[in-house]
Amino acid sequence: MKAKLFDYVDRDNFIFNLSGLTKLFCFIFMTFSVMFSYDIRYILFVMVVSAIIFKASGLQFKQIKIMLIYVVIFLFMNFVLTFLFSPTYGTEIYGTRHELFRITNFYVVTKEQLLYQITKTTKYASVVPLGMIFLLTTNPSEFAASLNRVGISYKASYALSLTLRYFPDMIRNYQDIAVAQQSRGLDLSKKEKFGVRVKNTMNICIPLIFSTLDRIELISNAMDLRGFGKHKKRTWYVAKPMKKGDWGALVFGAAILAGSLCMSFLVNGSRFWNPFV
Secondary structure (H helix, E strand, O other), X not given: OOOOOOOOOOOOOHHHHOOHHHHHHHHHHHXXXXXXXXXXXXXXXXXXXXXXXHHHHOOOHHHXXXXXXXXXXXXXXXXXXXHHHOOOHHHHHHOOOOEEEEOOOOOEEEHHHHHHHHHHHHHHHHHHHXXXXXXXXXXXXXXXXXXXXXXXXXXXXXXXXXXHHHHHHHHHHHHHHHHHHHHOOOOOOOOOOHHHHHHHHHHHHHHHHHHHHHHHHHHHHHHHHOOOOXXXXXXXOOOOOOOHHHHHHHHHHHHHHHHHHHHHHHHOOOOEOOOOO
């Protein structure tokens, strides 16, 4: 079984050839543009752009399928809980009130609340493709080299690189342990009750935790034996220079952010777009 989630596989296209630093700044620019604005029109525009970039990157849906399932569950729970705890927050934000129907005296469904919750859900959903693009198209070693080149400590850069590298390894370890446990009679299928499946999953997580701790100790000892951290500077085997494509991508990301700010301050007059005025 092969791990697909967070697994970096090199490809030769425009997105993969960008510097890791470029992709980080573009990710920050586009994410901030979505998080800052509450104009669903602009958020949907950014979502479409991120979907186009994801398609152009050549990534496969199966690489993010598991993550998408968890994201959908999170978005659904967030949508429901927002209404349960703040059913009138939308009317407070937009300053208007258009009732659709009443459930109780406290739980009143309004157009403003629906717009607020749909906008909030769209904001979270639009960030997912951006994050997946950044994680799955960035070589961890090259990304660490890019961070170190802009002044970040090479120790911190290398720690982040190891973190990105370890995600697919941890998933492979989980799959290997799961297969080994199932060969010993551990049932994880839907035939078992939910409580039994949770208990059986814990039987996999415990050896995974211990194997992870052993792996961390092994890597730490190996780095100490090689004198890692002795010198203030270090060289990098993998490093990409900034090219025209990188500068173009940075300008594009900055334009997306600038568009969000302009929509908020110049067009809408605030972060919130209220079509009910």
